[in-house]
Amino acid sequence: MTHLLVVGSGVAGLTAALDADGRPGVTVTLLTKATLESSNTWFAQGGVAVVTSSDDTVAEHVADTLAAGAGLSDDEAVEVLCAEGPEAVQHLIDRGVLFDVHDGQLARGLEAAHSHERILHAGGDATGAAIAAALIARLRDSTVTVRENTTAVDLLVEGGRVVGVRLLDGERLEADAVVLATGGAGQLYPYTTNPAVATGDGLAMALRAGAVAADLEFYQFHPTSLAAPGNHLVSEAVRGEGAVLIDRDGRRFMQDVHPDAELAPRDVVARGIAAQMALQGGEPVRLDATALGAEFLARRFPTIDAAVRARGFDWGRDPLPVTPAAHYFMGGIRTDLWARTSLPGLFAVGEVACNGLHGANRLASNSLLEGAVYGRRVVDTVLAGVPGPGRHDDAEWAAPIKVVLDGRGVAPSRAELQQLLWDAAGLTRDATGLTAAAEQLARWAVPAATDAKSAEDANLRVVAQAVVASALARRESRGGHFRSDFPEAGPSPAVHSGVVIVAGE
Template sequence: MTSLVVVGSGIAGLTTALRAASLGAEVTVVAKAALEDTATAWAQGGIAAVTFPDDSVEDHVRDTLAASAGLGDAAAAGIVAAGGAEVIAELISHGVVFDTDSSGRFVRGLEAAHSYPRVIHAGGDATGLEIQRALSAAARAHDGIVVREHEMAADVVLDGGRARGIRLLRGGVLHADAVVLATGGAGALFAHTTNPSVATGDGLAMALRAGAAVADLEFVQFHPTVLHAPGAFLVSEAVRGEGALLVDETGHRFVLDVHPDGELAPRDVVARAIADAMAEGRQVFLDATSLRGGTAENAAFLASRFPTIDRAVRAAGIDWSAQRVPVTPAAHYLMGGVVTDLDGRTSIPGLFAAGETARTGLHGANRLASNSLLEGAVFGSRVGAAATSAPRSRGRVGPDAAGPGPLPRQAPPRADLPFSRRALQRLLWDHAGLRRDAIGLTRAAATVASWRASRPAQVADAAAAEDDNLLLVAEHLLAAAHARRGSVGAHVRSDDPFTSGKTAPLPEATLIGAPC
C-alpha cells in the first residue's frame, strides 16, 4: 500500500488526501496549526466554475488566459476550467453547502475579468470557511487518513535524490513513498496581507532547500480592497461585482481613468490604481451605499449577501449601507511557486506540490478572480491520484537522510537594520510591492542576504523556523523580480514600464542561492 505525507490542510492538501485515501493510500496530513487554520478558510468571494448551461469551458479558459497577461498555460487552464463541474459535485459529496435560490439553482456572482457570472458561493461571503469545514470533517472521519495537527514540517527527506518523507521540527521523521507540499503562499512577507499568519512560505522553502525548481515568484497578486483598519480584513471583490464603486474623497471613480472596466478591471490594474491614488495623498473608499433601494433595504441586502464582511465593517465602526469604506491594497496570492507538471510532479522524484505552493502555469502573471479554490481542488485531485501511484519505498530511510543542508550563501554586506519579521515585511512592501525598480530590489536583496547570513545555525522554535523560511523565499522572490525586466501583469517595474515579460540573468553580485 502506498504511503503519502501531505503537508498543509487547505483545499489543495485535503482534496489530495481524500483522493489518495479513496484509492487505497495510507495518508498522513501534517498541519502546523489546527487543521482548519488555513488560507482556504479565509476565502470569501467564491469558486469559479462552469455550472450553468449558458456558460462554457472555452469562455472560462479565455478569461483565465486574458487575465494572465499572456503568460498563462493553455493546457493548465483547460484542465482547470473543464474540471469545474466535477469539482463542485465532489465538494457537495463531501458536505459543502453552496448558496442556492428558491428553485434550487446556484446563486451566481460576477467578479473582475470574468465575461460571465460563474462564481458560486457559500454562506454569502464565507465560501472558503464552508469548504474548509466540510473537507476537514471528511478527512477526520476517513479511516485512511491520519491527521497530525500542531506539527511543523522542517524539510523534505531525500534518499538517492528521491523524496521519501519529511523531517519534523520537533524531531522525528515521517517516512513515505511520496510527499505533497500544499502549504499555501507567503503572504507574511508583506506588511499588508489578506493571508492568515500561517502563510510563511514553508512549502516553498522546503522545496528550495531540497533543490526543487521554482518559477514566477515575482508574480504576487495584491488584492485591491482590504479594510483600511487594524487587522487587514479583506472586502471581497464580489462586493464590486454587485455594483459597489471605488472613489476618492471627491467621489471621483478614478479607476475609470486607467481602465474602461473600472472597478471590475483585472486585480493588478485596480490595485495599482488605488496605490497610485494613495501615493498622491488621496483617500480611497469602496462605496456600497447605493446597491439596493434606500438605506434600510441596502443594509438588509448587505447583511444577507455579505454577512461576514458586514460584521467586520460594522465592528470597525462603519455603517457601510450609508457610509463609504476606506480600503487599501494588500498582498493576496502568489502566482509562482514550485514548478510542477499537470499532475503536480516537481523536479524531484516523489515530491509533489498543489495549490498556491505550486506553479502549474495556470495563473501566468495575474490570477483570474476565484480561480484559486478551483485550482486547489482540481489539481489536488490529480495530485492525489498521481502520488498514489508513486513507487514504494524499499524500506525505511536511514537517519542520514533527514534533509539537505542549507543553500550556499555569499558573504553579503552587513545590514544596518536589525532583523525582525516586521522589518522584513516593510522591506518587501516598499521594494517588492505593487511597483518595483532595480535600485530598490538590489538594496532589499542585500539586506535580506545579510539577515540570512546572521541567522543562528540551529532553529530555536517554530517562529524562528518560519522566519528562516520567509527569508529564503524573500531572497528568491527579490532575485526573480530583479531578473524579469519590463512590466507584465502583477509585476510592474517603474524603471522599465513597457510590457515585455523578458528575463535576463542577474548580475553576479546579486545572485542568491539556487537559481529561480
C-alpha cells in the same frame, strides 16, 4: 503499501488526503503546523469560478483566465482547470459543501474580468470556510492520520529523492511521496489579507532541498482590504454587485484608468488605487457600497458586514476606507500538469505550486477551484507511479537562475523583512530598490529554526531572497509584476521564470 504524506490543510491538501484515503494499499498522513482550520482556504470569501450554466462555456472560462494571466498562463494548465472544474465542484458538493442556491439552482455571481456570472458562493461570503469545514468533517471520519500543531522544517532527501520531512523536534516522518499543499506567503508583507500561518513554508523547504521554483516575481495584491488593523479582505464580489471606488472628493477614478473601471483585472485596480492614494498623500481611497443598502450588504456579505461593523464602520451608510494588500502568490514550486516537481518523490498543489495556470495575474475565484482540481490529480499521479521528475522542457519555461543563500550577519526581525519587501518588491518595483533589497538580504542571516516562530521567519527569509532575485531578473512589466523602469511588457511569447537556491561557500 504506499504512504502518502500531505502537508497542509487547505482545499488542495484536504482534497488530496480524502481522495487517497481508502485506496487499496495506501495509507495517508496529513500534517499541519496549526489547526486544520488555519488555512488561506478558510478565510477565502470570493467563491469558486466554474461553468455551471448553459449560457456559459468552458472555452469562455479559459479565455477569461488567459486574458487575466497577461500572456503568461500555460494553455494546457488552464484547459485542465476549466474542463475538470465542474466535476471537481460536484465532488465538493458530494462531500457536503452547501453552495448557495436561488430558485432551486446554484446561485452564480459576477466578479472582475469574468465574462459570465459563474462564481459559486457558500454562506454569502464564507465560501472558503464552508468548503474547509465540510472537508474537515469528512477527514475526521476517514482513516487519514491527522497531526495538527506539528511543524515540518525540512524535506528529507536521500539519493536525490524526497523521502519525507524532518519535524521541528527532530523527528523523521518518512513517506513514499510527499505532497506540499502549504499555501502562500502573504506574511512576506506588512499588509496582507492572508492569515498568520501564510509564511511560505512549503516553498522554502522545497527551495532548500534544491527544487526549482517559478514565477516568484508575480504576487497579486488584492485591491480592497479594509484600511484598519488586520487588513480584513473586502471581497471583489462587493464590486461585482455594484460598489464603486471613489477618491477623497467622492469622484470615481477607476473610469480614467481602465474601460472596465472597478471590474478591471486585479493588478490594474490595485495599482490604480495605489496611484490615487499617492495623489492623496497616502490617504486610503473609499469603497462606496451605500447604494446597495445595509440590508442587502448584511444578507449578501455577512462575514464582511460583521467584520467592518466590529471595527466601527457602517458601510451601508458610509464608504469604507480601503487599500491594496498582498493576497495571492502566482509563483511557487515549479510543477507539471500532474503536480510533479523537479525532485522525485515531491509533489505540490494549490498556491504553493506553479504550473503556469495563473500566469502573471490570477483570475478572481480560480484559486479554490485550482485546489479542488489539482488536489484530485496529484493522487492519480502518485498512485499511477509515473516515473521521473516533472519538468518543463519547452521554450516557455526558462532555465532557473541560481540564487546563493548566504548566512552572514544577523537575522532580521519579521517586521524589518516585511517592510523591505513592501518597499522594494510591492506593487511597484525598480532596479534601484530591488538591488538594494538583494544586498540587504545578503547581509541578513537566515534565522535558526529553534521554535515554530523562528522556523517561519527562516522560511520567509529564504523566500524573500528568491522573490527579489526573480523580480530583478524580469526586466518588463506584466500582470502582478510592475517595473517602473521597464513599464511595458516584453516580447511575446512571454517566458516563465525559474529560480533555484544554492548554498553559499
